[in-house]
Amino acid sequence: MVDDRKLAVLRAIVEDYVSTNEPVGSKALAERHNLGVSPATIRNDMAMLEEQGYIAQPHTSAGRVPTDKGYRLFVDRLSQVKPLSGAERRAIESFLAGAVDIDDVVTRTVRLLAQLTRQVAVVQYPTLTSSTIRHIELVPLTDRRLMFVLITNTGRVEQRVVESAEAVEESRVAHLRAMLNACLDGCGLAAAPDRVADLPEKLPAEDRPLAATVLSVLLESLVERHDEKIVFAGTANLAGADLSVGLREVLEALEEQVVLMRLLGETTDQSALTVRIGTENPYTGLQGTSIVAAGYGSGDRQLARLGVLGPTRMDYPVTMGAVRAVARYVSQILAAS
């Protein structure tokens, strides 16, 4: 009984604070939410909540504000993810449906998410590692240079320029291309290194130097892209918000691929939402912000993650709903292509 009401009070505090951005006092609470008790009672509850670290007051004689711990409890037990409206869904669907290639999908997704949540959206490109090789192309640029192109089943294209020590004939390139495709078509990226391990031995001796060069580039492109490309959008939404620390730090963090990477979180269950609140985040400079992220991918495999970053004081139910919905729709789009 007592405990129940305290939780209700906490929920009310979070909701009010999120919507008004001002410390909320006992009187206002009693008025706006019909908790059926007087301000004095609420004050007592608040005192206990504060003692337990769920709320804090910026100054003596100011209202209370949720702490990170308070938000955490709110997200875990006091709130429900809020589904999107029908109109929003249709908008998402039609907006994403127009994408022409994987780049376009990612670009549209990140913009969509930023607009939808009015926060900074972050989208990781689908990981190569869990996709398979669809085709490999070798295109002569000059007699010593080749363009190496790797196409995956997710529509991703990797390209590299290969320098050869000596001039190579067109026919050898064609041969090598055929060998590579025969060997690797449909092969998972993770398995590729093994498959090509003995390839040079099957080739005539004069082809081996070229093959070795090309293979090293192939392997390199597989490994290197392990740290994936990440894009973001909606930084303008940070302008108004008051991050407890400087805006500068946040913008800097956003431009650091590595930080962003970790921010989205390690791979978890597909479709499960990850929420990281304020100081739960390992990076100073982002401690006034929260991240809501989810995995996405075609079918059952999780390919990558996407999410949004905003002030700790954000509307978690709505944000979580938007992130989840977008993750699902993108997954659908990817599965269809």
Added chain:
Amino acid sequence: MVDDRKLAVLRAIVEDYVSTNEPVGSKALAERHNLGVSPATIRNDMAMLEEQGYIAQPHTSAGRVPTDKGYRLFVDRLSQVKPLSGAERRAIESFLAGAVDIDDVVTRTVRLLAQLTRQVAVVQYPTLTSSTIRHIELVPLTDRRLMFVLITNTGRVEQRVVESAEAVEESRVAHLRAMLNACLDGCGLAAAPDRVADLPEKLPAEDRPLAATVLSVLLESLVERHDEKIVFAGTANLAGADLSVGLREVLEALEEQVVLMRLLGETTDQSALTVRIGTENPYTGLQGTSIVAAGYGSGDRQLARLGVLGPTRMDYPVTMGAVRAVARYVSQILAAS
């Protein structure tokens, strides 16, 4: 004589204001720059400069601040582009040299420029239009879907998924691919539409539907990319600066491809620096900012543009030096590959 000194005063005002960010008064000017005259004389000059619109005072009894017109005169006639230090040059060179593909070149360039100038850097991807087709690839994904890949001599790769109304055999794809490459290899992108115009007629009737579909995608990818991709970096540098208007507007403008596009300016002479100061810029919301841009490209052709955006109160000589240097180095890199 008189005129000369007034210009010297204007120059001094710009320099002082840029370095201190505070309105500069007659006394301070007389002290810091040895103009050989008394503050009272300077006051007279300042009054005239103000009358002519080169400077203004934020409030009565505050120092003077350059107007956009004042900056313009400064840039046009009173300043010299400041070359980079040797160390900076070496840093640029080594940083850009490590790029593996065109994407990498652009990414590195934009970061480099942002760091160098401590402002927001903007880089446009090299235009497809002035490059030539190196290779076209068609990769079957399913029996009704093809991946269309276009590779240009600048190392750029365009990809699209093509949907066919009916199942297509591998051999027909191969044939079409061969035809396309024979027809278009080395062809300028601008000339491509003409070259393929009569291609369907040369094909057996049963191949024509597929060919038509593929060609439409090809043409589309040529046209569509006319509005080019643009990337930016260094938004964190805006955090401290005081744009006369909100930071939000600027961030929003940066995420609008179209605005950015126009911002960099129309194609001009290669290597010529374009400077757009404050209200010279057509976009509200960017009127507290200036843009310094230059073209770059391999050899004599200008492929695209790059530049930086910062507060009107920026160090023009240094910024211009950095932009010019980076544009040159990128051009070198591109010419070499």
Added chain:
DNA sequence: CTTGGCACTCTGTCTTCCCGAGTGCCAAGT
């Protein structure tokens, strides 16, 4: 356990005041 009452403590805001920087103008000097 809840509630109303009450004294207390802060913050934020508004006003006032004052200092100093900077100007414009004028009259004198070269």
Added chain:
DNA sequence: ACTTGGCACTCGGGAAGACAGAGTGCCAAG
């Protein structure tokens, strides 16, 4: 005709003080 020192004037910005209002904690009564 230009330069210079002097001087009165203006105005922004910071310091100090007063004040109102919101909110709390505690206590005693229901």
